Amino acid sequence: MSGNIHFRSPEEWERVAKDYLDKGAFEYIQSGAGAEETLLANVRSLKKWTIVPRVLRDVSAIDVTQRIVGVKAPVPFALAPVGFQTIVHPQGELASARAAAAHNVPFIVSTVSSYSLEEIAEVMGDSPRFFQLYWPSDDEIALSFVRRAEENGYSAIFVTVDTPMLGWREQDKQNQYFPLRNGQGLGNYLADPVFLQKATVTKTEDAIKEVASRLFNATLTWEHLKWLRAQTKLPIVVKGIVHPEDAKLAVEYGADAIVVSNHGGRQLDGSISSIDALPAIVEDVKGEVEILFDGGIRRGTDVIKALALGADSILLGRLFVYGLANGQAGVEKVITQLKEEVEIALALTGETKIRSLQSGVVRKVTN
Ligand SMILES: Cc1cc2nc3c(=O)[nH]c(=O)nc-3n(C[C@H](O)[C@H](O)[C@H](O)COP(=O)(O)O)c2cc1C
Numbered sequence: 001m002s003g004n005i006h007f008r009s010p011e012e013w014e015r016v017a018k019d020y021l022d023k024g025a026f027e028y029i030q031s032g033a034g035a036e037e038t039l040l041a042n043v044r045s046l047k048k049w050t051i052v053p054r055v056l057r058d059v060s061a062i063d064v065t066q067r068i069v070g071v072k073a074p075v076p077f078a079l080a081p082v083g084f085q086t087i088v089h090p091q092g093e094l095a096s097a098r099a100a101a102a103h104n105v106p107f108i109v110s111t112v113s114s115y116s117l118e119e120i121a122e123v124m125g126d127s128p129r130f131f132q133l134y135w136p137s138d139d140e141i142a143l144s145f146v147r148r149a150e151e152n153g154y155s156a157i158f159v160t161v162d163t164p165m166l167g168w169r170e171q172d173k174q175n176q177y178f179p180l181r182n183g184q185g186l187g188n189y190l191a192d193p194v195f196l197q198k199a200t201v202t203k204t205e206d207a208i209k210e211v212a213s214r215l216f217n218a219t220l221t222w223e224h225l226k227w228l229r230a231q232t233k234l235p236i237v238v239k240g241i242v243h244p245e246d247a248k249l250a251v252e253y254g255a256d257a258i259v260v261s262n263h264g265g266r267q268l269d270g271s272i273s274s275i276d277a278l279p280a281i282v283e284d285v286k287g288e289v290e291i292l293f294d295g296g297i298r299r300g301t302d303v304i305k306a307l308a309l310g311a312d313s314i315l316l317g318r319l320f321v322y323g324l325a326n327g328q329a330g331v332e333k334v335i336t337q338l339k340e341e342v343e344i345a346l347a348l349t350g351e352t353k354i355r356s357l358q359s360g361v362v363r364k365v366t367n
């Protein structure tokens with residue numbers, strides 16, 4: 001149910017979230033790394049791409065369904081993996097997962113979710129879901145996460161590769177705001193038999209230390225991906241690619257899909273905007289691997305631009321997180337609003353199907 005939340009623009013969703021949340025939590029979500037050049041560039045570069053619509057093409061029957069990593073979805077977007085969702089709403093991932101399930105929109109559970117992947121699966125029934133792996137410093141724990149995902153109906157593993165360590169987050173340092181340090185985002189670790197066997201956790205403080213020391217793995221290479229490929233039959237999605245050479249390597253190492261993403265400008269500041277990274281990657285690997293896209297998507301027209309430039313589907317990050325300030329109803333409203341907006345934008349572009357969108361309908365302005 002979307003409750004009785006009335007229409008809100010993306011800017012309003014953000015403003016409402018800002019009103020609801022305390023400063024540390026809101027800025028943790030909103031901010032980017034360093035001087036926030038990349039955070040801004042994600043949004044600004046999307047605005048530089050313009051749509052050049054076609055007319056008189058009978059757009060009376062619109063179909064925005066799309067396959068997303070093996071799932072037939074009613075919309076060409078899914079909810080991105082976002083950790084620590086209880087900093088936004090007490091129901092956290094349970095609320096956003098229920099919202100996704102209500103509309104059959106794929107939901108991606110982060111390794112640092114506040115609720116465990118088992119708890120989230122339970123509220124989702126048979127609705128589509130994927131698991132995002134922050135590969136821990138211990139391969140046995142990594143494998144245990146993957147097995148739990150397999151056993152609980154997650155139908156793909158997203159391996160995030162742009163985070164061998166956390167980016168330089170000035171806002172969070174100023175606010176001294178680190179959700180992990182407050183004991184958030186431990187859901188998957190605290191429910192993991194292999195982790196519990198290896199770590200001494202008698203109180204929350206110990207748990208935080210034990211997780212923090214294992215959470216990221218700066219030794220990862222493409223060989224790890226090869227190893228994972230041999231361990232699971234689930235599709236593997238490599239999240240966090242912006243260089244075409246890495247897109248080719250992802251194909252070579254057996255990825256089924258990639259996410260063209262710079263982590264919403266939260267990792268390497270000064271790195272290329274997602275939309276500017278997309279065309280070269282599409283040119284090199286389109287057709288060999290499914291291409292997902294995220295970064296700066298706030299409106300239906302942004303979705304159309306990224307799809308026209310060759311993305312197969314989109315992940316929503318902050319947009320749905322701002323909706324979550326209003327719980328499940330807020331996330332549902334974000335989903336239904338964006339769906340309608342995508343339908344209208346597709347028709348007004350002069351197309352009736354997502355897969356008919358071609359790069360000929362977009363042009364980059366240079367001024
Ligand atoms: C608060 C927050 C937490 C995030 N946590 C994760 C995470 O746990 N794993 C991950 O792969 N990406 C994470 N991301 C990145 C998103 O999956 C996505 O790439 C990004 O938000 C897309 O940009 P957008 O917010 O402009 O849509 C997070 C992003 C935000 C804003």
Ligand SMILES: O=C(O)C(=O)c1ccccc1
Nearest residue numbers: 083112163166180263266
């Ligand atoms: O905030 C993030 O973007 C994120 O992905 C993350 C993951 C683990 C710990 C801290 C941040």
